[in-house]
Amino acid sequence: MSSTATIVSLPDQATARLPKRSYLNNEQGLLSWLLTGDHKRIAILYLISITFFFFIGGAFAGLIRLELLTPQPDLVAADTYNKFFTMHGIIMVFLFLVPSVPATIGNFLIPIMVGAKDLAFPKINLLSWYLYVVGGIMVLAALVLGGVDTGWTFTTPLSTHYLNTHVITAALAIFVAGFSSIFTGLNFIVTIHRMRCPGMTWFRLPLFVWSNYAASLLMVLGTPVLAITLVLVLLERVFGIGVFDPTKGGDPLLFQHLFWFYSHPAVYIMILPGMGVISETISTFSRKRVFGYTAVAFSSVAIALFGFFVWAHHMFIMGVSNYSALVFSLLTMLVAVPSAIKVFNWAFTLQKGSITFETPMLYSFGFLGLFTIGGLTGVFLGSLGMDIHLTETYFIVAHFHFVMVGGMLMAFLAGVHFWWPKMTGRMYPESLSKLAAVTTFIGFILTFMPQFILGYLGMPRRYHAYPPEYQVLNVLSTAGATVLGVGYMLPLLYLGWSLKYGAIAGDNPWQATGLEWQIQSPPLTENFIETPIMDHEAYDYEWLEQKKKNEVTTVG
Amino acid sequence: MDNTVATEHPHTHETAVHAEHAHVSLPQHRHHFETVEQQREAGSFGMWLFLLTEIMFFGGLFFAYLLYRNWYYDAFFTASNQLSVPLGAVNTVFLITSGFFMALAVWAAEVRKKDTLVWTLILTTVFGCAFLGIKYVEYHEKWEKHHIPGAHFDISEFVNPAAHGIKEKPLAPDMAERTQVFFFLYFAMTGMHALHMIIGVGLLFWLIWRARRGDFSAGYVAPIENFGLYWHFVDIVWLFLFPLLYLINRHPLH
Numbered sequence: 001m002s003s004t005a006t007i008v009s010l011p012d013q014a015t016a017r018l019p020k021r022s023y024l025n026n027e028q029g030l031l032s033w034l035l036t037g038d039h040k041r042i043a044i045l046y047l048i049s050i051t052f053f054f055f056i057g058g059a060f061a062g063l064i065r066l067e068l069l070t071p072q073p074d075l076v077a078a079d080t081y082n083k084f085f086t087m088h089g090i091i092m093v094f095l096f097l098v099p100s101v102p103a104t105i106g107n108f109l110i111p112i113m114v115g116a117k118d119l120a121f122p123k124i125n126l127l128s129w130y131l132y133v134v135g136g137i138m139v140l141a142a143l144v145l146g147g148v149d150t151g152w153t154f155t156t157p158l159s160t161h162y163l164n165t166h167v168i169t170a171a172l173a174i175f176v177a178g179f180s181s182i183f184t185g186l187n188f189i190v191t192i193h194r195m196r197c198p199g200m201t202w203f204r205l206p207l208f209v210w211s212n213y214a215a216s217l218l219m220v221l222g223t224p225v226l227a228i229t230l231v232l233v234l235l236e237r238v239f240g241i242g243v244f245d246p247t248k249g250g251d252p253l254l255f256q257h258l259f260w261f262y263s264h265p266a267v268y269i270m271i272l273p274g275m276g277v278i279s280e281t282i283s284t285f286s287r288k289r290v291f292g293y294t295a296v297a298f299s300s301v302a303i304a305l306f307g308f309f310v311w312a313h314h315m316f317i318m319g320v321s322n323y324s325a326l327v328f329s330l331l332t333m334l335v336a337v338p339s340a341i342k343v344f345n346w347a348f349t350l351q352k353g354s355i356t357f358e359t360p361m362l363y364s365f366g367f368l369g370l371f372t373i374g375g376l377t378g379v380f381l382g383s384l385g386m387d388i389h390l391t392e393t394y395f396i397v398a399h400f401h402f403v404m405v406g407g408m409l410m411a412f413l414a415g416v417h418f419w420w421p422k423m424t425g426r427m428y429p430e431s432l433s434k435l436a437a438v439t440t441f442i443g444f445i446l447t448f449m450p451q452f453i454l455g456y457l458g459m460p461r462r463y464h465a466y467p468p469e470y471q472v473l474n475v476l477s478t479a480g481a482t483v484l485g486v487g488y489m490l491p492l493l494y495l496g497w498s499l500k501y502g503a504i505a506g507d508n509p510w511q512a513t514g515l516e517w518q519i520q521s522p523p524l525t526e527n528f529i530e531t532p533i534m535d536h537e538a539y540d541y542e543w544l545e546q547k548k549k550n551e552v553t554t555v556g
Numbered sequence: 557m558d559n560t561v562a563t564e565h566p567h568t569h570e571t572a573v574h575a576e577h578a579h580v581s582l583p584q585h586r587h588h589f590e591t592v593e594q595q596r597e598a599g600s601f602g603m604w605l606f607l608l609t610e611i612m613f614f615g616g617l618f619f620a621y622l623l624y625r626n627w628y629y630d631a632f633f634t635a636s637n638q639l640s641v642p643l644g645a646v647n648t649v650f651l652i653t654s655g656f657f658m659a660l661a662v663w664a665a666e667v668r669k670k671d672t673l674v675w676t677l678i679l680t681t682v683f684g685c686a687f688l689g690i691k692y693v694e695y696h697e698k699w700e701k702h703h704i705p706g707a708h709f710d711i712s713e714f715v716n717p718a719a720h721g722i723k724e725k726p727l728a729p730d731m732a733e734r735t736q737v738f739f740f741l742y743f744a745m746t747g748m749h750a751l752h753m754i755i756g757v758g759l760l761f762w763l764i765w766r767a768r769r770g771d772f773s774a775g776y777v778a779p780i781e782n783f784g785l786y787w788h789f790v791d792i793v794w795l796f797l798f799p800l801l802y803l804i805n806r807h808p809l810h
Binding site: 117121124186190193195220222227243258 | 590
């Protein structure tokens with residue numbers, strides 16, 4: 001690619017210096033990090049711990065794919081396999097996907113984007129990280145002590161009566177980690193409502209803030225329901241009282257209703273912040289205001305709202321009444337509308353834009369394609385007749401991996417690359433990162449596309465053996481997982497390398513318009529030297545041009 | 557006396573740093589808020605949001621109650637007649653009184669009356685503890701009557717009430733088993749409520765200590781206000797629990 005086709009505007013590397021004072025070197029020593037109230041430092045703490053758990057969860061995914069390489073159950077026994085996919089699910093859902101973008105990138109950027117010095121409650125923010133760590137350690141404890149094999153869904157009465165594994169430790173871990181999520185959401189909502197700088201009206205907020213706001217609403221309203229559900233499961237398991245046990249008059253479906261009342265909105269907790277990242281990158285790298293800003297902003301809130309009324313589509317074959325299944329099927333289709341609004345608006349943002357292909361943009365394109373496939377197959381699954389055929393097969397597995405891994409993980413990596421220069425003050429290596437983006441995309445397609453076919457042919461999920469005729473597709477999938485693994489290892493290596501050797505990024509390497517790009521990178525502890533005043537709309541590239549001209553004239 | 561702490565603070569580092577800000581008037585003002593007013597609003601907004609999560613938390617239990625009450629109606633009203641209305645009523649009065657003193661405490665903090673604040677907080681605590689004491693008496697009675705769900709649960713009172721001198725319609729054994737679901741929900745809901753009370757009493761001790769130190773005598777009332785919101789929320793949960801568990805269908809045989 002020729003250098004004219006890119007907008008990376010790095011300062012002259014011969015004279016470029018990192019700012020003398022920044023949040024990174026403001027205070028020294030381990031304790032200054034562990035006791036910090038600075039949202040940016042907490043974001044970095046989260047980034048490190050989340051990456052750690054991501055690779056543990058990923059290791060389990062690798063073991064699962066290794067077992068499924070052959071039709072015979074030859075690597076591990078059935079119950080060990082159950083523990084593998086349970087650990088994979090629990091770690092990836094609760095310790096990676098739910099906090100991924102909000103707790104790292106959101107924590108770092110939301111105060112800056114609204115023009116504030118910090119989140120409203122810095123101590124609660126730190127507490128939230130400690131709760132996350134305690135939850136994570138408890139999950140690891142459950143793992144080391146012998147594992148859990150309920151699946152990440154803790155289905156009763158399996159989890160309460162029939163298993164001898166560490167259900168209590170794992171459920172308590174998720175209870176604790178849930179409060180971490182509640183506090184993050186609460187902090188964001190209060191910050192976005194109360195801490196906006198002068199001139200920062202709701203419709204001047206970057207779309208990243210809108211989507212995190214919607215996700216925070218879900219965290220605050222949904223997570224407590226998961227907490228009480230887990231408390232009931234624990235009480236049932238420890239004291240044998242029968243709130244979910246049919247032999248004592250309880251109703252296992254009640255558990256399903258309560259669990260999915262959180263866990264379906266949790267899907268939107270995971271994807272919405274990722275959508276926010278995509279809005280930022282697509283606008284920046286096509287040099288255009290996001291098409292239909294208001295529609296995109298409100299579609300986030302609409303997804304959050306509809307997200308609360310579709311949970312029973314996880315229960316179509318569990319014996320809910322036909323009428324409620326019908327209603328929930330219809331409501332499920334409704335979620336496709338705001339999601340499609342977003343995808344169409346991103347596409348129209350690209351139209352006639354000056355598109356450049358920096359790494360975050362490549363990841364964003366990956367997101368667009370994979371999320372669309374994942375979303376559309378979700379509509380298949382929301383249709384009653386199709387669901388009866390496809391549920392509990394690999395079609396489901398492929399569907400939610402397309403949304404969560406293809407969608408959210410791509411968005412997470414897009415965000416990490418996009419804001420890496422802001423967080424660290426240094427650039428990542430450009431060509432290597434593009435290689436990683438492409439590798440991830442190819443590996444992903446190879447891993448999960450065959451699973452759609454497998455599921456459609458009828459291969460059930462959660463078994464460690466399968467009939468030999470499925471082997472070809474499974475081998476393809478395992479091969480893809482290997483490529484995917486390489487794709488995820490690469491950023492870990494080169495981002496680490498760039499901390500010391502990366503090119504100095506300067507304040508605004510992407511020539512983006514957000515408030516965060518108008519301050520030094522890495523930012524000062526107090527973010528802004530004086531309170532900013534927002535006097536233009538979001539994504540106003542003409543304002544940026546004007547500002548740059550003025551800067552030149554005043555300096556010159 | 558009231559002003560001693562307030563006059564100490566201008567010498568501390570924190571206030572000195574913020575002296576440049578026009579709005580700063582309190583030592584408790586945190587630097588990332590533009591004004592004290594913004595800080596106070598953010599705090600109270602955060603508290604309301606937290607209470608919203610609490611509503612969702614209790615909501616799961618209320619939902620379970622709704623479901624099982626519809627399914628096992630007979631078991632639910634027979635079992636609910638085993639609860640003591642007088643004790644529940646006294647507890648309701650105690651809790652409302654405690655809430656009244658809490659409201660007074662918020663007022664006392666706002667008008668900066670330190671002694672009134674300390675005394676109203678102490679009275680809030682006393683009535684809160686009295687509530688917990690009576691709750692203990694009630695739980696103890698359930699223990700003696702084998703009404704605690706689990707291995708020791710005894711349904712004979714419900715199958716054959718006449719033998720135990722209880723004026724109730726006898727329940728079929730399988731329905732009598734369902735009284736266990738009622739008692740489980742009773743313990744889960746009142747227990748979760750009591751847990752919130754215990755946490756509240758713990759916070760009250762801390763607030764009393766801080767109030768005596770004079771922290772809230774100079775116009776900084778956010779902790780008192782926000783704790784007041786929490787305490788009233790716990791009251792309100794009880795105001796739903798009391799009719800649902802004790803009062804509905806009271807003695808429908810009469």
